[in-house]
Amino acid sequence: xxxxxxxxxxxxxxxINDPEGLYLxxxxxxxxxxxxxxxxxxxxxxIGIDRDQEALEIAKERTGEYAPRIEFFLGNFRDAGxxxxxxxxxxxxxxxxxxxxQLSDESRGFSYMKDGPLDMAMGSGxxxxxxxxxxxxxxxxxxxxxxxxxxxxxxxIARRIIEERERGSIERTFQLKEIIEGVVPPHRVYGTLxxxxxxxxxxxxxxxESLDDFLRHSLDLLNSGGxxxxxxYHSLEDRMVKTFFREKEKGCICPPDFPVCSCGRxxxxxxxxxxxxxxxxxxxxxxxxSRSAKLRAAERI
Numbered sequence: 001x002x003x004x005x006x007x008x009x010x011x012x013x014x015x016i017n018d019p020e021g022l023y024l025x026x027x028x029x030x031x032x033x034x035x036x037x038x039x040x041x042x043x044x045x046x047i048g049i050d051r052d053q054e055a056l057e058i059a060k061e062r063t064g065e066y067a068p069r070i071e072f073f074l075g076n077f078r079d080a081g082x083x084x085x086x087x088x089x090x091x092x093x094x095x096x097x098x099x100x101x102q103l104s105d106e107s108r109g110f111s112y113m114k115d116g117p118l119d120m121a122m123g124s125g126x127x128x129x130x131x132x133x134x135x136x137x138x139x140x141x142x143x144x145x146x147x148x149x150x151x152x153x154x155x156x157i158a159r160r161i162i163e164e165r166e167r168g169s170i171e172r173t174f175q176l177k178e179i180i181e182g183v184v185p186p187h188r189v190y191g192t193l194x195x196x197x198x199x200x201x202x203x204x205x206x207x208x209e210s211l212d213d214f215l216r217h218s219l220d221l222l223n224s225g226g227x228x229x230x231x232x233y234h235s236l237e238d239r240m241v242k243t244f245f246r247e248k249e250k251g252c253i254c255p256p257d258f259p260v261c262s263c264g265r266x267x268x269x270x271x272x273x274x275x276x277x278x279x280x281x282x283x284x285x286x287x288x289x290s291r292s293a294k295l296r297a298a299e300r301i
Contacts, residue, residue, distance in 0.1 A: 005032030006231055006290045010277050011093060012040055014297035015229045019044060021090030024221065026077035026214070029099045031059030037093075038066040046070040047084065049077050051123025051205075055099065076125070078210040080221060091227035092218070096211070096237050097293065098201075106173075110201060112193045115174040120201045127204045130171045138162050148208070148236065149199025151192060156183050173197075198234060211237060215244045219268055222300040227272070229297045238276065238294050245271050245298050272297040 005011070011033055015023065019041040025034045028048030037046050048063075048070060050056050056072055063070050073083040077094065102108055106116035109129070118130040133141070138158045145154035160183045164170060170179070177193060184192045202208060218228060232238040247253075251267035276294035284291045 004287050005036065006095065006097065006287070006293045007277065007279050007283065007295055008033065008036050010295055011229055011231075012036060014272060014277075014295070015091045015093055015227050016040055016044070017225055017227050017299070018090045021045070021223075021226075022047065022087065024080060024084070024089045024092035025049070026080055026092055026094045027096065028059050028072070029055050029095070031062040033093055033095060034059060034070060035063050035066075038063060038069060044069065047089070048072045049075055049080060049083055051076055051125075052102070053123070055102070074123075076123070076210055078213040080214065081217060084221060088223045089221055089226060090223050091229065092221060094211075094214070094228075094230040096207070096231060097233040097289070103289075109173050110197070112173055112177045112197050115172055118171055118173060118176060118200075120197075120204045122205045125206075127206070129200045129204050130169075132200070132203070133161060133170050133176070134165060144203045145196060145199045147199070148202040149195035150235070151195045151199060152188070157192075157196065202236075208236060208240070211240055215240065219248070219300060224300055226300045227297060228269075228300075229295065231293050231295045233292045233294075238296070241296050242276075245269060245296060249298070267301060269298045270301050272299055 016037070020043040022045045023037050025037065025046055025048045028034050028050045031048065034046050034048050037044055046069065048059060050059070051074070053074055056074055060072055075083065080092070098110055103111045106114035109116045109119035118133060120129045141158040141161055142154045145151040145157060151157065157180060160179050161170065164179050170176060180193055180196055181189055222228065230241045232241055248269040249267050249271050251265045252261045252263055253265055254261050254263050273296050276296055279290040279293055
């Protein structure tokens, strides 16, 4: 299944500031957004990064017609500066969601809708979900569910996981699904399943660590006037992006009661989207997985 890029028109609208510029697709996946960027202008150039080797191969095939204008790198977007090799770009895109390609592959273990191994690895360097479920203390499981999934009453789920693993190993997605179904009220099952699988995926791939590390160095990647466009899918990511944008737009970090700024910090960003941009009703109807997407954009000044 080829992933349909989320908010493709909106991404192009906010990202492309220089039709002849160099753009960084930090989570290229199967290449949907990169293809749209390349098609937007005959001189636009793209660097695509992804941790998923299989997805990169698909992206290369999809963009083959534009091969002279796109470079691909297997790696984590937190290391984007390495792939620019001393250059700066005119904009970058971070689409932080899972692709339909990844979700539809039961062997990856990302979805509770299909039975598969409890894997959830996006690429090399990921931690083992099955290993964590099998060996972690109840307090650690509870913390991961609460911190990364904002799961209600995570202790109840953590306790049942400990009880069930004493009877046998928990290595399949449907095993975990049955455990959750056994302790959560029916009207909250699917919401809780989504949050639990989200929490374990974020933990396994160190997603929030990668985002935090990337944001701290992101301005160094951009030319003046360069755009950053970030699409997030849950409140933890969106909160990090919103906070970063506001801090960099404000500049000064002096206490509010200081009569004169003494820190000397100047604004570095101009926020373009005061509120997150959401997918249209038509897009949600065509692609239900886009419904939780939030796009934020800013420009380096």
